[in-house]
Structures are given as C-alpha cells and as structure tokens.
Amino acid sequence: MSVYLRPSSFSFARIDPANWSARKKGLIIFGMALLVYGMGVGREFVFDDVEYIAQNPLLHRADAFRIVWFTSEAFNYYPLFWSFMRIQWMLWGDHPTGYHLVNLLVHGANAILVWRI
Numbered sequence: 286m287s288v289y290l291r292p293s294s295f296s297f298a299r300i301d302p303a304n305w306s307a308r309k310k311g312l313i314i315f316g317m318a319l320l321v322y323g324m325g326v327g328r329e330f331v332f333d334d335v336e337y338i339a340q341n342p343l344l345h346r347a348d349a350f351r352i353v354w355f356t357s358e359a360f361n362y363y364p365l366f367w368s369f370m371r372i373q374w375m376l377w378g379d380h381p382t383g384y385h386l387v388n389l390l391v392h393g394a395n396a397i398l399v400w401r402i
Contacts, residue, residue: 311397318393326385337370338384344374 302310330339343349343359352358353367377383 311400314396314400315393318396319389322389322392326389327382328385330381330384334381334384338374338381339379341370343367344371 305313338344343352346352349371350368353371354364359367373384373387
C-alpha cells in the first residue's frame with residue numbers, strides 16, 4: 286500500500302493573513318525586525334556608537350544623570366536619551382552586545398507600534 290501525496294495538497298493560497306490573529310501578525314512583524322536588525326548583534330561598535338558610547342567620558346561619570354538633566358555639558362541636550370545610555374553603560378560597560386540587543390528590541394517594538402497605528 287502506498288501513500289500518494291498530491292502536489293496540490295499545499296498551496297500558498299491557503300495562507301490567508303486576513304484570518305490570522307493580531308498576536309500572530311505582531312509576532313511575524315517582530316520576527317522580521319529581528320531578522321533585519323539581528324545581524325548587528327555580536328559585532329563591534331560602528332559609526333556614531335564609538336563617539337556616543339565607547340569614547341564618551343560623560344557616561345563614565347558618577348554624576349552623569351545630574352549633568353545630562355541640569356547642565357549643558359553634554360554635546361546635545363537629549364536628557365532621556367543620555368539617561369538611557371547611562372543605564373545601559375552601567376549594565377553593559379563597553380561591551381557592544383548588550384547595546385545591540387536593546388537596540389534590536391526597541392526596533393522590534395517600534396515596528397509593532399507603527400503597525401498598530
């Protein structure tokens with residue numbers, strides 16, 4: 286007795302995204318963001334990462350939060366950004382993998398937020 290699988294037993298016509306749940310669509314969008322931006326994880330600092338993280342003495346200072354919120358010592362006044370960078374520096378130090386993973390999660394979350402608009 287043999288089993289015959291018809292070539293037409295699977296077709297892309299059956300894959301109907303209109304019937305997918307919002308959760309499934311969100312996971313697919315998040316997965317696509319991981320696929321696109323995931324190549325940067327495990328690599329070194331590039332472009333402005335060197336200036337903003339690796340060679341930035343502001344992140345190494347104990348009073349960095351006070352400086353970024355209440356003075357003009359930072360080379361641009363983005364206190365929320367610099368606070369976020371300081372927290373990451375406290376967690377990861379000069380190791381780029383942590384920064385890249387956070388960046389990957391932020392891009393994935395942003396992709397889902399844009400889709401939900």
